[in-house]
Structure formats: structure tokens, C-alpha cells
Amino acid sequence: MLALLGELVNIDSNSFDKAGVDRVANRLAEFFDEQSIPHETIPIATHGDAMRAVVAGGNGNRPILLCGHRDTVFPTGEVEKRPFEMRNGKAYGPGVADMKPGLVINAFILAAFNKFGGHPNPLVGLFTGDEEIGSPTSQDVITTEAKKARLAFNSEPGRPNGNIVTRRKGGIFCHCDIYGVAAHSGGFFEEGRSAIEELARKVQALHSLTDLDRGITLNVGLVTGGQSVNTVAAEASCGIDIRYRESGDRDEIFNKVQQICQTTSVDGTSSEMSVRGEFHPLNPSQQSTELFDIYTKIAASHNVIVKGEHSGGCADSGFIAGVGTPVICGVGPIGGNYHRADEWMQIDSLAERAKFIAETILTLASQPTRTNL
Known part of the structure; x- marks a missing residue:
């Protein structure tokens, strides 16, 4: 053996x-x-x-x-x-x-x-x-x-x-892509729309869904974004790990994550979410x-x-x-x-x-x- x-x-x-x-x-x-x-x-x-x-x-x-x-x-x-x-x-x-x-x-x-x-x-x-x-x-x-x-x-x-x-636990592995508008961060800052700022807001909102008493956890374990330190970021993305204990909690927590990922709060940005894998x-x-x-x-x-x-x-x-x-x-x-x-x-x-x-x-x-x- x-x-x-x-x-x-x-x-x-x-x-x-x-x-x-x-x-x-x-x-x-x-x-x-x-x-x-x-x-x-x-x-x-x-x-x-x-x-x-x-x-x-x-x-x-x-x-x-x-x-x-x-x-x-x-x-x-x-x-x-x-x-x-x-x-x-x-x-x-x-x-x-x-x-x-x-x-x-x-x-x-x-x-x-x-x-x-x-x-x-x-x-x-x-x-x-x-x-x-x-x-x-x-x-x-x-x-x-x-x-x-x-x-x-x-x-x-x-x-x-x-x-x-x-x-x-059950688990859902999601990916969120965020799109902004690139601009020189010194000369034309006001023309930019930061995908990274939108990502940062989403990460905080996603992590706030964690409910340890119910066995629900949210973890943004991967983040990418930006082109250079002096460019307002036109793109950003993150990988999201959802865990839940009870089958009845699955749709509720998934729908909340989907709402956060598909709604933007930074004017001029957009976003979309996909599911990359799921365990029951x-x-x-x-x-x-x-x-x-x-x-x-x-x-x-x-x-x-x-x-x-x-x-x-x-x-x-x-x-x-x-x-x-x-x-x-x-x-x-x-x-x-x-x-x-x-x-x-x-x-x-x-x-x-x-x-x-x-x-x-x-x-x-x-x-x-x-x-x-």
C-alpha cells in the first residue's frame, strides 16, 4: 500500500x-x-x-x-x-x-x-x-x-x-468582475471610475453577511485589479467562498451575494457574477x-x-x-x-x-x- x-x-x-x-x-x-x-x-x-x-x-x-x-x-x-x-x-x-x-x-x-x-x-x-x-x-x-x-x-x-x-457544510464558489473607467490619477482623476473602489465596498458588504451562529461564512479569498499605481482602475475582480450548514439557508445567502455583486454604488461602474463551482x-x-x-x-x-x-x-x-x-x-x-x-x-x-x-x-x-x- x-x-x-x-x-x-x-x-x-x-x-x-x-x-x-x-x-x-x-x-x-x-x-x-x-x-x-x-x-x-x-x-x-x-x-x-x-x-x-x-x-x-x-x-x-x-x-x-x-x-x-x-x-x-x-x-x-x-x-x-x-x-x-x-x-x-x-x-x-x-x-x-x-x-x-x-x-x-x-x-x-x-x-x-x-x-x-x-x-x-x-x-x-x-x-x-x-x-x-x-x-x-x-x-x-x-x-x-x-x-x-x-x-x-x-x-x-x-x-x-x-x-x-x-x-x-455546503459551499458555493463565485467570481465577480467589476468594470470602471480608466484615467490618469493625477491629471484626469475626475474622469475615472474606480473598479477597485467598487470592489472594496463589495468586499465589506460580502463579509458582513457572515453569521457564525447559523454556520454561514463569506470569504473573499482572491482579489485582482488595476493597471498601475497612477491609473484609476478600469477593472477588478474577486473570488468569493460561501459556506452554509443548513440546506434551507442556501438560496437566502446566495441571493444576498448575488444582489451585492450585481449592484454598484460607485457611479459609472458595472459588475457581473458567475458561479465557478458548488458543493451540497x-x-x-x-x-x-x-x-x-x-x-x-x-x-x-x-x-x-x-x-x-x-x-x-x-x-x-x-x-x-x-x-x-x-x-x-x-x-x-x-x-x-x-x-x-x-x-x-x-x-x-x-x-x-x-x-x-x-x-x-x-x-x-x-x-x-x-x-x-
Whole structure:
């Protein structure tokens, strides 16, 4: 498992580096070929292709879905600066927690069931390529598979304290462009209309929408604008991150953001907004709660106490839950400092967390469930 993890980590696979993301898929395809597991590529033109691997199960039974994404947030060239390494019980490298090891776990679970006779339910591994930017091109692939599935595991990294994720916020990633009128800021200042001034006013208005008690946050995380220090700015733009906890809050907060972005207060400026990506929230259902209970009892049988917790981060599990399929998330290995140069994974948790998922799947083959899970 560690050997495959090292190979995957050492492939640059930024969300916008389609070739790199697809190289990760090619390495997984080699693994599945070695294990005689059938797989297929679902072509995607602009981002990494989706990949689907299947271990056959009983006739007519709904599949169990194992999900993971191959892309990372790190730029191409990051691997050369800090390749995969292991020291003092931890592994390091780009995507070493989020979420190259989740891919390894899913691949090895498929291989184990394929080797030892399968399962009454088919097992489907889905490996996508654009989660870190909101899954704009793979969302439909994910929901199509989720609608057919009995249940799902999303192998995002486990929390640093060993917990898994049972609840996540929804998120909308927006972009606002602002247009003004350029002018020399000394000689013809009064002829200018500053797009940057309009942007500054919007940033303050957007941030004022944050309501921590309701779990709503607004963050303008990117700003650009202007031509030179002595020119009234004709253009400016910003990237906006909206997070919310309850599905019922989505339209209210989005409409407020849209109103701010499309209304200007600096005379002579104009603006427009677009949505670049969106995640649905993950909230527990009766069935996902039972799935969580089975998983945690399996962990406890190995003297590991696992609890569920809320994460402000978004994931593809929200899409899965959104179509009514029970899912638990963060079932990958223990890790931390995601999206940072000091990101880490706890080495001994890699096989352990794979075992917990596999034994949960085995339990579901024979144990009656309270919720028709």
C-alpha cells in the first residue's frame, strides 16, 4: 500500500493539470489490470477523466460505492520540491492526506474482495479528477453512480484526532468582475471610475453577511485589479467562498451575494457574477447514522474509538447524500495540515482504516439493518 501511495503522491495532479490527473488514473489502471479488476474511463474534456472500477456482486443487488478524487491543490512542480517521504511514523508529500491515500485504500479494498470471492453487492470504485475546484465536470458522474448505489464511503482523510466526518457544510464558489473607467490619477482623476473602489465596498458588504451562529461564512479569498499605481482602475475582480450548514439557508445567502455583486454604488461602474463551482451540504440521515454506527462498532472491536464530527470543508459526499444515498465521509487514513506544505498522514492508519471499511462491508452482507440500509 505504501509503495503505491508513494507513486501516486509523486505524480503532480493539480486540478487544472489534466495530464497529471490522468497519469494518476493510468497508474491505478495498471494496478487494476494486475488484479484482474475490470475498469473503464469516462472521458472529460477539460479536467481529469473519471475512472470506474467494478468488482461484480450478486445479480440485481445495488452496488456499494467507494469514492475518491485524484486531483490536489498543489501546483505542477511541487513534487520536485518535496517528493513523498516517510519519517517518524508519518508520510509527507503533495496530497499525502488529501487524498492520494484514500485512492489506495479504495483500490486495495476492491482488490481484496476480488481476490477472495466478492460480495453480495457489487463494489464500484469511482475515481474523479476535479473535486478541489468543486467537481464542476464530475458531479453528474458522481450523482449517476450514487443514485444506483446502496450506500457509499468517501475516503477523504480522517481527522487528525482519528474521527471521521458525518456532517459537512455546503459551499458555493463565485467570481465577480467589476468594470470602471480608466484615467490618469493625477491629471484626469475626475474622469475615472474606480473598479477597485467598487470592489472594496463589495468586499465589506460580502463579509458582513457572515453569521457564525447559523454556520454561514463569506470569504473573499482572491482579489485582482488595476493597471498601475497612477491609473484609476478600469477593472477588478474577486473570488468569493460561501459556506452554509443548513440546506434551507442556501438560496437566502446566495441571493444576498448575488444582489451585492450585481449592484454598484460607485457611479459609472458595472459588475457581473458567475458561479465557478458548488458543493451540497452533508447532513446525517437515519440510514447514514446506522452506517456510521456499524463502522464505529467495527473500529471499537479493534480497540479504536472513532467519533463523528462536523467539517466546514466541502466534499463530493454532499452530492451523494443529496440524491438520498447514505454515505459516511473522512474514512481515509488519519492526516492533517491539508492543503499545506507540511501536510501529513499517519502511516499505521492506512491499512487500519482500509480494514475498518472492508469489515463494515462484510458486516452488511449478513447483518440485518434497522433502516433498510
